[in-house]
Amino acid sequence: MKKIICSMLLGLMTTMSWASEKVWCVFDPLSTQGDISRRLHDIRLHAQNSQVQLKFKTFKNENEAIHAFDQKECSGLVASNFNTYRYNQFMGSTSGIGLIPNNRTARVFLQLFTNPNVEKRMIGSEYEVVGMIPVGTVYMIMNTQKIQKVSQLKNKTIGILVDNPPQLALAQSVGAKPVYVDFANAIDLFKQKKIDILGAPAYGVLPYNLKKEFGEATQVVNFPLAYFAVNIVIRPQGYPAGFGQNIRTWFVKNSHVLAAQAIQWENQLPAYYWADISAYEKQGYDALVMRIRNRFVASGYYDAYFVELIKRLRCLDEPKYIECRR
Template sequence: MKNGVLALAVLISMGMTSTAQAKQDVCVFDLLGKAGESYKMMEEWRLAAKGWNADIQLIAYQNEERADEDFKAGKCDAVYMTTMRARSYNKFAGSVDALGGVPSNAIAQKAIVYVLDKRNIKRLKTNIDGVDYEVGGIGQIGPAYIFVKDKRINTIEKGVGKRFAVLEYDKAQIAMVKRVGAIPVPSDVSDFVAKFNKGQADMVGAPAYAYKPLEIEKGLGQTGAMVDFPVLNVTADLIFNTAKFPMGFGERSRTWFIKQLPRQFAMVKRLEDGIPAKYRIDLSKEEREKYQKLLRDGRIELTKQGIYDASMMSVLKRARCSVDRTNFECSLGGE
């Protein structure tokens, strides 16, 4: 009997050791591959994860679609990619980058911290085709601005009939571009700026993170400009297969991501400061309000279509109005 108990104890111990030592492959998308800021942050996350009984190997991707495909195929146990693409795994977290929903870093901070709060644990878990997925973190990439080939395209009306490079998998972008009367040019993260640079698109939306790596300056030339109004806040989500990671891993990971936010916002500021002032177009108060109304109407419609999560739209509105109580939308219903 004693031998049987001893053998059972040894087997349990071996099982626990095996679980602790199980390796996890994580696909990481970064425009610059291993040289990028996102990948470097994930390297630090990997080291921290050792303390959470995870033994992680990062796999760098400069093609986001391939990273997602490999994750779906089970070649990776988790994936770190833009929230726009990750929305298909979790609409709640995936709506934090709603068009016009997060117009400043102060609001972004509030929104991301709220999403990752332990009170939202159920909302951060989904089951798709029998697989349990969980959001393990949200990283800040930065506000996206509209870059134009011709600085005379400085109002919404002047964008009518212009070609706008959009991410073809993001229905929200496509719908919004059509709403302003522009022509969507279907693209991927790997080529959306290239189409702008080559003259295949007159306009493109991108964060400062992409400015130097994707050589947006080439597309701007002598006549181009950046409209200094953030149309959306670009973030990245860590999505993982819950069964492949130790118990409690998600909560520890999310806590770690929240602690990185101040550093990430500092990175965004540094990258934005690197864009020459000569390219910036400041909008009038009237024009800014036009953009805000357009984006608000778009969010409401996209939420009705089921693209955005309704509860997240309410959260974002509260965050916006807590920072700017004089905003016209704060007295309006609908979100």
């Protein structure tokens, strides 16, 4: 009888431990009023199905959020796909140059989150990725004269992230001058004309009047360089079995809503900011980005399975893309 009672008490204590608060360190440049934080509240409600109560510790500076997670102040991290590469190569590769080309492909990728071949690559012994919030395609934002050719990028200063070898290689391949930036100072450096070109999603510049605050020559080149998303990483040891799959199921069910939000952000950027390039020059950009990307696939920097998966998804959406032609 004592064994039965002890077993019941142990089970109750275990259930109560799962129901206790789990803290996630969240990077949201707009703090708790930002769209990322609002989306996380929906996830928090869904997490209660697993008897997990989520609490968010929000940071406007991404490096501070990552540091707090690394110091185990939080059991979860919500940060950019560029800077969560260290925790999961497969999901970190979502930020790869020339890979996810648009929000449509990102939506289809989200729909595969419970596919066994995809899901097993999101789970590691120490870290597990439970979701990805799409933010949008990364474009070249310029405050210099109109650039219509790859050759015109020579000697221009381009903002790149620290510890991102593909971005450095891409800048060097066109003869540009790389300047290291992070999400905390990139916009200020661009406004101060310390960099000519900044890679960013439309969401990142929506709060600004580009021509008034950055200069009359400011334009957004309508060519995808990479994809910006927010990955959710946890230490699975602190969560009940099946928690990660439960959250990934939420992302599958809400993939259309999440992608539609990213599309809406891009559509909010006024048409007069966009600059199109010719089909001929676009082929040149595509070939250049493809060469750099493939170099880092061969070196093992980008996850090979992810690259092949996205290539298949892209060819379904964009059969005329350079790697899809027969």
